[in-house]
Amino acid sequence: MAYSDKVIDHYENPRNVGTLDKSDPNVGTGLVGAPACGDVMRLQLKITDEGVIEDAKFKTFGCGSAIASSSLVTEWVKGKTVDQAMTISNKDVARELALPPVKIHCSVLAEDAIKAAIDDFKKKRQARQEQA
């Protein structure tokens, strides 16, 4: 348990908490849950037409590790391209936050949330293209 000093900070002062407009075509929403603890996490990404993530917001109801994990990934993804963001893995999150095995699922949740949000964005874009 090599503790990261930043971790507690992510829990006590989480970054990027909030909501983006779900109906905005450039916003992708990811929603994931963890039955192990009954927690839910919503992650939203605002992505430019060029595929760059310009904003990220999250709302997590859960334990400290889940909050810290989602706060951390919103910081990481900003400015990244969609493809870069897809490569973030739960292992990176777990390592950064020094999560013990029992809390690994929190980092998995964060990874899944990014993927789900990007997925949602892609679906929206596809639907738009099909309409056009």
Add this chain to the structure above:
Amino acid sequence: MSKNGYLQIHDPLKPKGHAVGIDLGTTNSLVASVIQGKPRCLVTDEGERYLLPSVVHYGKDGGVVVGARAKRLAAEHPTDTIVSVKRFMGRSPEDAETRKLGAYKFASTGGKVVRFEVAGGQPVTPIEVSGEILRALKRRAETHFSAKVEQAVITVPAYFDDAQRQATKDAGRLAGLEVLRLLNEPTAAALAYGLDKGSQGTFAVYDLGGGTFDVSILKLVEGVFEVKSTGGDSALGGDDFDRAIAQRVLEAMGHTDSAPSVVAEVLAASRRAKESLTEAPEVELTVSGHQQVIRREDFEEWIRPFVQKTGVVCRRALKDAGVTAEELDGVILVGGATRVPAVRRYVAELFGREPLGDIDPDQVVALGAAVQADLLTNADRQDEVLLLDVIPLSLGLETMGGLVEKLIPRNSTIPTAAGQVFTTFKDGQTGLDVHVLQGERELVEDCRSLSRFTLSGIPPLPAGLARVEVRFQVDADGILAVTAKEQSTGVTQSITVKPSHGLTDEEIEQMLLDSIDHAEEDVQTRQLREQRVEAERVLMEAERQISENGGLLAEGERASIEAAMARVREVAKGNDSHQLKEAIHALDELSKPFVERVMNQALTKVVAGHSVEEF
């Protein structure tokens, strides 16, 4: 099995002697034992009846006095006389509880453990002070049985944390007792009731002592006492009521930063006022020439926040137990502070029924402890009754920078265990920090740190491959052992960590050695010491009265009293405790008429609205 550290030869044919139950209280302590099938509190040889005031006085000559005599010395020697030591057990100098109003002089040695500066030698720790109280109780029992007493069940508040329990156990060791079991006080009380009545059902035990509050919900069926839940506040008790009065009195006296002797005096007067208010609607408090009328109504207003705090704890305990107040079969009151009418009213209202109080709330815990001691040592009784207790506070580990992961939730029946697997985060990492915590909050800083250690010797492996299982085992005393095992390579390493209360094992060992010397001091010397302290007190009191109220002395009285005083001084230099006792008695008798006149005059003055000038 000797837990005392010195050799004992076990002879199965030799009777084990008497096992006793001890209620080590904040204000008073008691010792009880089962005699001819019935638990009974043992009476002291000093005419103090059941209650031994939990007060320890350290004299200039290194002598130690315990009990009522020590209590009488508290006003004269406030910082050399330790009262309410239980409040400090297992606590650090920084704890909020440690800093409450009180007449103590702390040694500034730093470190995690409280030490009191006292006369006659090195600063003493709360464990040593409690050890003295336990030793006095042990002597009381030995006198009663005219035989050695070496085994005891000692009660602790259910809400005591691990450090407080360890400290209590160590105090027992210092007193030369094998601690058969630390028993939760509410459970002990229920045991005393249960056996008395042969009852079945679900009971709430409301225990408001001098310094601690506990509530437990118990279910009794076919001889098994199952504690369903427990809750409490180990820093809330009748002492807070005293302080509530004392603070108002000190304010009225215009004191902002009072000398310890004044504080001690005001606290003592406040306690008496509180006790009188149980019967009287108002009481006049007189201290150091200051007078103040305390009305019960006001008193109840001042203590309301404390009383209401107990209600929050009770409701939580009911919820944890999964029962409602209506489902209870009875409510048992324990602890001297439950004599306060406002407390009784509150409890009756809270649980919707009149509480039971037919066993003396002061004795009930010690009686229950005696029953448990008998159950643990008397094979014939083993099929009758069993206690299933719980841990009062959750146990967890620090999982990541400052957060706590609970492994064992509060109110788990003990013994209990839980495990958690950890892994390494860096390639080649060979050590792992483990931080064990106790408490209900999510942040490490809000919980109590029990132990922090590093598991070393993990084989160097890529990150995430090592598997370290950290296992908690809580035994039937509620004491925790933590074991860490590395299991990835089949190489197993175990560390068993005993949570500490700020003292190292070496320090405890040294205290143990010192205490053995001390314990072997013969009765004669002890009595002499006690008489010398008593002599000092009596002489001081006489001098004070003569200088303050010399005008009330009858003709020739001064000379005869002074002669008797000289005689006491003379004999005190010698080694005959019996002679000294007689000399003290003679002085007492001789000054009686004078003291009575002083009292009468004081009363007249009070009535006339004058005040006696402070000495």
Add this chain to the structure above:
Amino acid sequence: MKCWNCETDTSGSPFCPTCGKIAERPAGTSHFAIFDLPLAYDVDVPALEKQFRELSLRLHPDRFAQAEAKERRLSLEQTTALNEAYKTLREPTRRAFYLLKMYGVDLEREDTGTQKDMPFEFLEEVLDLRESLEDAMAAKDLEQARKMATDVEARRKAALTEAVDMLRSLERSPSDEAAVKKASHALGRVRYFTRFLEQVEAFEEEALS
């Protein structure tokens, strides 16, 4: 398992049938086995309580206070396991989760990759519920929080009933994958609702103190 004292086969019973000494339990003895019960959801709780008391009376460390170190250790181990088993089986929700684990789905350990595929609509609903609760908490509206809790409690009960039905059907056909999945989804909902109710409780406690 051989008795440590007389080497008789103890066949998993708490005491050696020959010499009567307290025995070692094989590692991994199930909670049901400790009470001699079949792997089934329906448990007679009063009978379980009685059995727990009887076993406790014989196994508890208090019974071995003056015994040898070996027996004291075994008493501690057996009583620890007994307490854990009792706690799990006595309570319907815990019992259901434990049974599901016996069918291979451990909802306690999500790192093993099991089950995070709750329907999107359900998660959305949970998020809405949690947000409404957050608003009620911010407004110190205990009344509103309690109202929500009553509703969620009813849904929790319904989800548990659904899970229990599946677990009962699994007793007849243990390899029914679809039933395992249904049971785990239903218990997943139980978990989310329980978490919500815990939040309300914490809020109540804070508001009352």
